[in-house]
Amino acid sequence: MEQFAALVRSKDKQPIRYLVVDDSVFARKNVTKMVESFGGQVAGEAGDGCTAITEYERTKPDIVLMDITMPQMEGIEAAERIIRHDPSARVVMVSSVGYQENIVAALQKGAKHFVQKPVKPEVLYEVIKYVMGDDAVAVGAVTSGGNQ
Amino acid sequence: MRMELIQPFINAADAVLAETLLEGRVVLDTDVPTATAIASALIGSPVEENDPSVKEAIFELANLVIGNAVTSLNDQGFRFKINPPEPHTEDKGLEGTEDTEALVMSFDTPSGSVFMNIAMRYNRRRRQEREAVVSG
Numbered sequence: 001m002e003q004f005a006a007l008v009r010s011k012d013k014q015p016i017r018y019l020v021v022d023d024s025v026f027a028r029k030n031v032t033k034m035v036e037s038f039g040g041q042v043a044g045e046a047g048d049g050c051t052a053i054t055e056y057e058r059t060k061p062d063i064v065l066m067d068i069t070m071p072q073m074e075g076i077e078a079a080e081r082i083i084r085h086d087p088s089a090r091v092v093m094v095s096s097v098g099y100q101e102n103i104v105a106a107l108q109k110g111a112k113h114f115v116q117k118p119v120k121p122e123v124l125y126e127v128i129k130y131v132m133g134d135d136a137v138a139v140g141a142v143t144s145g146g147n148q
Numbered sequence: 149m150r151m152e153l154i155q156p157f158i159n160a161a162d163a164v165l166a167e168t169l170l171e172g173r174v175v176l177d178t179d180v181p182t183a184t185a186i187a188s189a190l191i192g193s194p195v196e197e198n199d200p201s202v203k204e205a206i207f208e209l210a211n212l213v214i215g216n217a218v219t220s221l222n223d224q225g226f227r228f229k230i231n232p233p234e235p236h237t238e239d240k241g242l243e244g245t246e247d248t249e250a251l252v253m254s255f256d257t258p259s260g261s262v263f264m265n266i267a268m269r270y271n272r273r274r275r276q277e278r279e280a281v282v283s284g
Contacts, residue, residue: 023232024211026190026204069211069230096215097230099222116219118212 004125005138006039009062016128016136017043019059021052021075022067022094027117031065031094034121038128039139049073049081056082056089062135063128066111068095068102076106083110090131094119170226174217175236175265176210182260189259207233213264245269 007016018035020042022028032042043059046052048070056064064082068075079091093106098116106114112131115124129136178186184197187205195201210233218228250267 024204024208026201026208027211029201029204030208069215069232071232096212097218098215099219101222117215 002037002121004038004121006140007125007128007132007136008039008139010135010137013137013139015039015041016063016132017041017059017061019044019046019052019055019061019064021046021049021055021064021070021078023047023070024067027067031119031124034119034124035065035128037121038125040128047071049075049078052078053081053085056086062090063131064089064091065094066091068093068097068106076102076109076111079106079111080109092127092131094124170228170268170270172228172266172268174210174214174267175263176206176213177263177265178206178260182257182262185259186257186262203235207235 008014009016016035016039018040020028020031020035022031025047028045028047032045035042043061044055046055050073052064052066052073052075064079066075066079070078075093075095079093082089082091087110089110091111093103093111093114094117095102095114096117098114103114113127115127129138180197180202183206184195184199184202186209187199187202188194190205190209191201195205214230214233218230221228248267248269250265252263252265255262255264
């Protein structure tokens with residue numbers, strides 16, 4: 001996998017904490033591998049929108065990576081509920097369904113960005129940098145054991 | 149009479165009188181060794197045939213194919229809602245019906261053959277039925 005400069009939180013230089021939401025175990029593993037290669041840490045995982053809401057409350061992540069098509073509660077509704085409860089939540093939608101209406105609906109509900117699957121690590125990295133803004137800083141290459 | 153003079157009337161009548169709803173299903177059909185080889189390629193390391201990650205990888209492959217196709221169809225004006233994938237492990241394929249158009253395509257990949265079975269059904273509702281649904 002490509003090497004990325006580790007992204008850490010500006011305030012305490014700790015790894016960015018992620019909540020990964022996808023009904024596909026494979027997709028969660030894939031995204032987890034990517035964010036770890038960015039120096040991040042997966043604080044929690046969820047396979048549907050309802051669990052995503054409770055996991056958000058429990059883990060208070062810096063970023064939520066949220067799929068759209070899921071059982072029980074879809075990602076856009078879950079994102080809306082999370083943001084309604086915590087307007088500072090950073091939710092990035094990650095879905096293979098990338099048509100305009102879906103993207104607009106997600107952004108109107110307060111999502112910060114949209115990444116279409118298959119996810120390219122370099123695209124996700126840039127989106128995370130953009131969404132974190134001044135709250136994240138790149139500190140160096142990631143090693144297999146953690147940040148350098 | 150020239151067809152181009154008639155077509156706008158047909159289109160207008162169709163828009164007013166009937167609503168065309170599309171329903172469909174897509175089956176990615178493959179044998180176990182091929183599914184295992186595809187999963188190994190997607191994961192980036194070899195997996196065993198009975199490893200649960202084989203099913204997970206094929207599910208995600210289906211999600212990617214269908215999601216990207218629906219994105220493209222939506223740009224052409226067709227609206228679809230996607231349901232999460234389900235596994236089918238029977239040797240016998242899903243049966244079609246008279247009102248379902250189905251198409252099977254074969255993709256030869258380095259991991260083996262993958263058959264994509266696409267079926268679409270047109271549900272046409274008359275105006276009164278449509279209004280009943282809206283008002284109900």
